[in-house]
Amino acid sequence: MRFEKLTGVVMAVLAEEFEVAPRLDQLRVTKAELLQVVRAAVGARRNATPFHPLSAGGLLAYLAGTEHLRRVFLPQGWQTCRRDNIESIFHAEIGIKIVYQNADRAGDPICDPIAVSKKGAGAARAVELGQYDLFPEVREQEVAEITAATWYLFVYADGADVRAELSCPVAINDEQFDQFHERILLVRKGDWDNPDPLADDAPPVDFEVSVSRKN
Helix, strand or coil, rough: CEEEEECEEEEEECCCCCHHHHHHCCCCCHHHHHHHHHHHHHHHCCCCCCCCCCCCHHHHHHHHHHHHHHHHHHHHHCCCEEEECCCEEEEEECCEEEEEEEEEEEECCCCEEEEECCCCCHHHHHHHHHHCCCCCCCCCCHHHHHHEEEEEEEEEEEEEEEEEEEEEEEEEEEEEEEEEEEEEEECCCCCCCCCCCCCCCCCHHHHCCCCCCCC
C-alpha cells in the first residue's frame, strides 16, 4: 500500500493482491467479478471496425461495461441507478455507487487515472455529495443515492495493453477528476496478457471425428 498527501488529501494506492482482495470485499465486489466487466468492455471495443464512426470503440466499450456491471452485480443485491443521468450501480447497505469509465490512463501506481470523456455538472455533483459519509449505515433510498460515495471502474485499452482500477475521486475540476481518496489497481501494465485474461478457462473439448469409406 502506498500513501500520498496532496494539498491536504491523503490517498491510498492499493496494488498488491493481499491488500486489494480484502478491500474489495468491504466494497462487496471481487477482483474476478470486476475483471468480467473489463473483459466485456475490451471485447466490445475490439468489435469496432474501420467502417464505424471514430468514437465507436469507446461507445461500445462503455455500453458493454455498464451492461456487465449490472449483469454481474444486480443478482447480488446491487441496484440500477440513473441519478443525474449517470448510469451506475448502487448498493444501499454500504452506500456506494460504481460507474464504468473509459480511461486515457489507468492502473498506473504513480499517476492518477484520466477519463476519456469530460465530466459534467452531474458527475461533479455526485462526487461532491459523496464526500459527506463514505460508509453510512441507514438512510432513506433517495438520500442514500444522492449522498452515496461514487467509485469509478476505469478501463484503459490500447490493443493488447489493458489496464484497470477501481477508484474513488475527491472532486471534479475543469471537467476532469481531481485527486482521489483511494485507488485500487486491478490490472497494471503487462498484467493483461500474462496469462491472457481473455483466454477461455474451460478445458479444450476433444471432438471425435468419424471417418467412413465412401461407397
